[in-house]
Amino acid sequence: MKAKLSLLFLALLLVLAACSGNNAATPQPSDPPENENKTEAPPAEEEKEPEEPEVNLGGREVRISQWWDAEPKGDSVADELARERIANVEKKYNVKISYLNTEYWSTSEKLSASVMANDPFAEIVRVPDGFIWGLMNGGFLTPLNDYTAASRMSDEMIEAMKFGGDTVYGLEGWFNDNESGVYYNKRLFKEAGLKNPQELMEEDNWNWAAMVDAAKKLTVDNNGDGKPDQYGLAGAHYVMSEMMIASNGGRIYDESTSKVMFDAPESMEALNLLHSLYNEHKVVKENEGNDWEDPAKYFAEGIIAMYPGGLWEIEGRIVDKMKDEWGYVYFPKGPKADAYLDRLGGTETVVIPKGVKDPEVMVKIWAELTDFDNWEENRRLSLENILPDETSVANAMNDNGEARRVFGGRFGGLGIKDHLDSVTEKFLTGETTPATGIAQVVGPAQAAVEKVLSGEIDDEKEEEAGGEG
Known part of the structure; x- marks a missing residue:
């Protein structure tokens, strides 16, 4: 009986040894494969910029004052692009853009009087040269320091819009290097x-x-x-x-x-x-x-x-x-x-009168209506129509980078x-x-x-x- 048991035990050992020899590279159950029982991590998603919160101004009129008729009515490429920007802004913010043609010398007085009456005559106003000092010092303008990130203005331009002080009062897209x-x-x-x-x-x-x-x-x-x-x-x-x-x-x-x-x-x-x-x-x-x-x-x-x-x-x-x-x-x-x-030397600039509601949105609207992306090309096309040769155009455009204000x-x-x-x-x-x-x-x-x-x-x-x- 003992001999039979010994033979059976020996046979079992031989079988196990054979199995082990034929699967030497296979991990044992006590050592599971690296990928077994594990869940693959999903691919990392690209970080998305936080979306701007939706702004709905309920069909409000946004009046933009200048001393000429600024509404784009022509069939030029520039006018077509301007109308497209207006349509995009009106849809995005649920507003109606309108342009006011305000007499040059009356602009400052109209702005200050309407602010004093707690009823600004326009949301965005281009102020003629020479009037910014009185409007700033009189407290008739909205300080814009908190809204410059929405303006697309360069750091140099933001500094210029302080007019020597610490507070940003103006909005301007750019100054040409040469005028x-x-x-x-x-x-x-x-x-x-x-x-x-x-x-x-x-x-x-x-x-x-x-x-x-x-x-x-x-x-x-x-x-x-x-x-x-x-x-x-x-x-x-x-x-x-x-x-x-x-x-x-x-x-x-x-x-x-x-x-x-x-x-x-x-x-x-x-x-x-x-x-x-x-x-x-x-x-x-x-x-x-x-x-x-x-x-x-x-x-x-x-x-x-x-x-x-x-x-x-x-x-x-x-x-x-x-x-x-x-x-x-x-x-x-x-x-x-x-x-x-x-x-x-000139101090002409765009301002937001004091008392205008949603000034940050007004800055965004101004920036989105301003042709930051095409202004240089548009200026070159304009100069090519009036200057006599390519060299003169290159000078006016400062193509060699040798001119500055x-x-x-x-x-x-x-x-x-x-x-x-x-x-x-x-x-x-x-x-x-x-x-x-x-x-x-x-x-x-x-x-x-x-x-x-x-x-x-x-x-x-x-x-x-x-x-x-």
Whole structure:
């Protein structure tokens, strides 16, 4: 019996050994496969940006005030895209967009009066140049610091919309890198055997000295009567003073310190140049009664080699009036400049009046109606229609990246430009020097600034312009 049991036990061991040998790589039940009895983790979902909460303003009218008819009615691509943006906004927020054409000089008064009556006349208002200071200081505007994330404005633009303070009051999509420069007559430069401003710029030699040199050589007496009948330059003294100060890295006013900057070294150097053009070099053609219109007229007539002016002037003053070939370049670099610098004096901006409901939504609506994505392309197309050649368009668009605006010096509405103009006007006759004239007006100009910033407003309308936007 024991022998039989022993044989059975031995056979069982052999069977187990055989099974073990044939499945050496197979884990035993006490050691289950890695994937057995485990549930695979689902694939990780991509993180989604949190969706904006739905905003329903119940069919409310959102009124947008400007001093022209801004409703897109044409059949251009830009107008079609604008209508599409309006439709998207109206659907998204359940609103009705309407445009108000408010008279320029009445805008500020209408805004302040309606806010005081607790009934803002519009939800979004474009304020003309010069009025922002009184509206800010009078408490008529909604502070926008908490809503800038919805505005799509760059950090630089957000800072600019503080107007030297700590509170954001304005909305602006962008500032073009270049808005003003020098128009030049190609024929006059060619006939004189001179390199024109574009050629000088390509050599990195377009500076104040080069402009003065060209202006002297291009101021000539062609008919031999003892008086020049062709001049190197023409312009309004009050425009050239701004452009020259900016081109040297200077400012007429410093927003951060609330100080008039007429007597800063950069400014004085520019004013000395302007004085010399009239009195030492005598290369600026005298205007014949209309400082605003005459210079562009002379340029169109072909008797001026260089005309400093704004891009806005092309359609009304140069295109279809200029017979000679012409071009556009930046204003030349001043001695203290490291780039081609352009002024930024105007204070025109978009605001939300105090008391407007849902200001954050209004900022979003403004941003979604503003063509952030296509503005550069649209601007290029516009410039291609009015500028004479690709090089001029490239300059106006700042394709080479060499131009920039001088920020932090907007002065429109502060009452200071008249003081500076009263000095530069005397340059025309040599009645005063920059040092003497500026010393006489810095104090009164500073007093004018402090009067405006303190909230004291004159009864008369402030009609001082602060340069092109």
